[in-house]
Amino acid sequence: MAELHHVIDSRAEYLDAVERIAQGTGPIAVDAERASGFRYSQRAYLIQVFRRESGTFLFDPPAIGRFDELDEAIHDDEWVLHAATQDLTCLREVGLDPATIFDTELAARLLGMPRVGLGTVVEELLGIHLAKEHSAADWSTRPLPEPWLNYAALDVELLPDLRDAIAGLLHEAGKEEIAREEFADELTRELTIVRSEPWRRLSGIHSIRGLRNLAVARELWLSRDALARELDTAPGRLVPDASLTAAAKAMPESKRALAGLREFTGRASRSELDRWWAAIEAGRTTDDLPVLRGNGDSLPPPRAWADRNPEADARLKAARTALTTLSEERSIPLENLLTPETLRRVAWTPPAEITPATIGDALAAHGARPWQIEATSQAIADAFVGSVQSPDDTSEPDS
Structure with missing residues (x-):
């Protein structure tokens, strides 16, 4: 029978876990689960920690808040993560900021492994099949289903053994120093990219012709982003990019025409119709027309x-x-x-x-x-x- 996992969601339990983790030995395996594709924010909704002789700990970040005590207890130890750049930002948001890491995904790349997903690397090096069916789940769900917790726990429980296996391969390949430099670079890299015109990331925007149409696309994107932030919902779950692009191309003459646009879909496409029409009108009348290319020092393709x-x-x-x-x-x-x-x-x-x-x-x-x-x-x-x-x-x- 699979082990039942308990989610730590109180300060008292959390502080007790910190003491137990501090008493363990060896590197600390850390992972985080977000709700990408479901929520607007990229915050962590579950943080998993495993250390030999300490055990496995599943933390509920929204309930606990800051993790400064845990960071103080393990800050100078080596943390093992898989694809660290995906998790470091949300870990730092709650006070977890390692001084040294071992990134098993990056190390696998440096070894020339053709596939570097955690499940593939674990199976190849440890001979264990790791199911990944819950990787894209909505981790903001409460309570979290037990199968999800089993999946989350196993992710970190295997990381120390995987780290040791990969470290041996790096040594054999003469790539230990390369890996150390790359791991250190991950810790100093700017992971959060602040774009001056984030709306230009709208999928399909390059197919839009005309500055006025581009202004409508901008206003629609900004309006959707504001609503998504307010509701803490992934923007694409309100109205998909393709719908915004279609509306910007069609330039409907009225709210009725917008409602009748077949390509304009999404769960908020009709319930927030006044919002989208206001955005279209703003784009149609603004004097602040966008330039064809975004600002910055980007090179030509x-x-x-x-x-x-x-x-x-x-x-x-x-x-x-x-x-x-x-x-x-x-x-x-x-x-x-x-x-x-x-x-x-x-x-x-x-x-x-x-x-x-x-x-x-x-x-x-x-x-x-x-x-x-x-x-x-x-x-x-x-x-x-x-x-x-x-x-x-x-x-x-x-x-």
Whole structure:
């Protein structure tokens, strides 16, 4: 019979759990469950902790509030997480902020494993089948069903053994220092991206033509976002992106026409019809028309480089080829060897003098880690230099 798991939802139980966790040994396995796709916020609705000789603890963050005492007790110990960047933000919101982590998902990537989901990695390295049927559940549900709790507990109970297995493989592959640098970078990385114009992330917005139509799309998105925040509901559950895009394209002339738009669907599409019509009217009459492209220092898409900056296009293509070879040789995914954004920026605006040292400095300025610079700077420099050589430069001299 499966173990029954108890959710800790009182300060007294929580403080008792903190003492027990502090008395355990070894690294602390931590996981968090959110309600993505159901709620507006990305807060944690369940936090799971496991430590050898302490046991498994399932905490209810909305009921407990802050976790400062737990953070103080385990802050300097190693925390084991799988895909840490997905959980660090919501953990920090309640006061849990590790000094050292071991990310089993990132480590699996660095080992070149083709699939790095927790279930796949656990099955491959520990020989245990881990069902993931509750991963997309609405974790704001109360009370949480027992099968969900069993799933959540097992996620953390296997992490210490998985960490040890992966650490052994990193040692054998000579990638321990690489992993340490990557784990440290995750802790310093800005995980919450603040966009100046978040409405531009509306799915399908690139198919909208005309500044007035774009203004309507903006107003609809902002109105939906405000309602979603107020109700703590995922925006797409009110009215999907495709509906907002369809309304912006159709530009209905009246509230009745909007209600009759077949593509305008969603559970709040008719109950909040006055809200959506007000947004459309605001977009139709505003003097604050959006520009076609968002503000910022974003580069043109690579497909446009050949026309806009052919030299940069040649550099980028040559460097991509070189790094693809390195990626295969080192069994490290290309995006982990060096982020595509970093390569694009250095290719678009390279140093005046192309050498491994100057390329290394440019990579560092864009956030590349020391191991990445050591691994790629020579290859990128050679590729950049080679990209500007004409056929005549490499032909045999006439005899």
